[in-house]
Amino acid sequence: MRTSEYILATLKETPSDAEVVSHQLMLRAGMIRKLASGLYTWLPSGLKVFRKVERIVREEMDKAGAIELLMPVIQPAELWEESGRWEQFGPELLRINDRHGRPFALGPTHEEVITDLVRREINSYKQLPITLYQVSTKVRDEVRPRFGVMRAREFTMKDAYSFHMTDECLEKTYHKMFQAYCNIFDRLGVDYRPVIADSGSIGGNLSHEFHVLAESGEDAIAFSDESDYAANIEKAEALAPTEARPAPSKELNTFDTPEAFTIAELKAKHGVKPHRGVKTLIVYGAPDEDGKRGLVALIVRGDHDLNELKVEKLALVDSPLEMASEEDIVNTIGAKPGSLGPVGLSMPVIVDRSAAIMADFVAGANKDGVHYSGINWDRDVSAYTVEDIRNVVEGDPSPCGKGKILIKRGIEVGHVFQLGTKYSEAMKAGVLGEEGKNQTLTMGCYGIGVSRIVAAAIEQNNDDYGIKWPVAIAPFELAIVPMNMHKSHRIPEIAEKFYADLQNAGIDVLFDDRKERPGVMFNDMELIGIPYTLVIGERNLDENKVELKNRQTGEKLMLDIGSAVETIVNAIKSK
């Protein structure tokens, strides 16, 4: 490709609404442009990267025995009603009506459609197991799209679905997919980790997420510093403390706290250390037979955070989890949030394991502007249950039994699930088994965010000058930058020859044939992140040399003109 016949679309200035580095660089490097909130056009350079990621994903899926197909974005509501997700999915499911007023959804994922297809097409155990996949556009009406294509409303995902007669068979495919994912991320050249995960709204049992590690990641991952344990923080168990609860040594006392309604204020104004107090959070309980929801109190240590996912799974608590309104709290307890505590509460009280071994602690007195000190479990609060309801923090013992927890941030780029029979049962997808009896299929599903990978790779590979692409997914492998080509006759000649020879050798080349100053060209090529730049200038030509620059290392090599093509091809193809 010649720059003169291409849209480089690079920007000197950073658009003001781009927050994270990958979003800024994708705009500046001319990869994407925003159409509306969470909707992006892929410009030529962006699309080239996107296609390279897509290709690696396809190759590895094919290698793992998955078969590609393509399903519609627009899906009839009936299918979603059948699986129960028309109700369950919430406003993220973008719904439309056709001209006849019939309801449809724009597919955020394709479990329903694939299950419907398989129940029609697959009739015998002999056709199983089978893994089908597609690379397609997904639509999710995100509450808050952000970070460019990282959390967009329309994005591209590779989604695969496997169907089996038995759980053992599902497990085998699951491991095969897991390995295929590792191969994919290895080839993409990103630093990633598979982590134990929750299966979320997709449903199912065992599940792993693949995360690209980056500061800007929206997920927190808990690692062990001594083993290869890694889990999404929402899934990492906070082990029960091994130490025993000290005996009470103080009397229960009240003290006035008229201006302290948060843990931070309690610390600032009354010197209460956060780990010596507890937070009391009020949520709605599971509905009773009449559908009425009571309140439930959740107690965690002042310096700990509640884990909503763990709470949601408790039988006493309504799912999805919802914080009680201030009105309901005042009406039931007689005090506002900020002055609540476990003493004298007439509702179920669920205490975190770490809070349950505290003695002589501080909490609100359920009276505005008053706190208790010297609270002790059993003596002052009789009815309560103990559960794991908090997020792990750094330094906690690892749930795997070895080492301590470290917390890092990650961008979720892949997710594999063992779904089980959630969809096949609801949608009656079964086949005849060996004994001639109908048997419900068991399913797995496996997603990779193709567009998100592009952004995640940039988060991990950039510097002050721009993007530093891994060769495998760079928009171009090499840039030819001639110095002042229009002032010379031999430079264009040699540059053209290199352009032709390198292309013939299978290198993806961008030939910067613009009439620009060298600095402008260098800056553009570095911003776009092309891994190698071949600089052709009079200065070196006199010695029969050209210069090869490596974007990753900054290293410059002088090459003899005669052997340069071979050297370059070897360097690039070895990656």
Next chain:
RNA sequence: CGGCGAUUAGCGCAGCUUGGUAGCGCACUUGGUUUGGGUCCAAGGGGUCGCAGGUUCAAAUCCUGCAUCGCCGACCA
């Protein structure tokens, strides 16, 4: 969904307080100059000042409503 903020040329912004000819930098076009790291000079093109309504002789500027975009929050106890 709640709070805050923004909206003026393709991009980044000023002008608004105190109403009176719509500006700057980058980008773009033309000419010249320069040429191994975003040259310099000159001339030019490009705007329903987000939309609707109101106040006024006069509104980018003041008032009201709406829309869009963004940030933060939804762990506050």
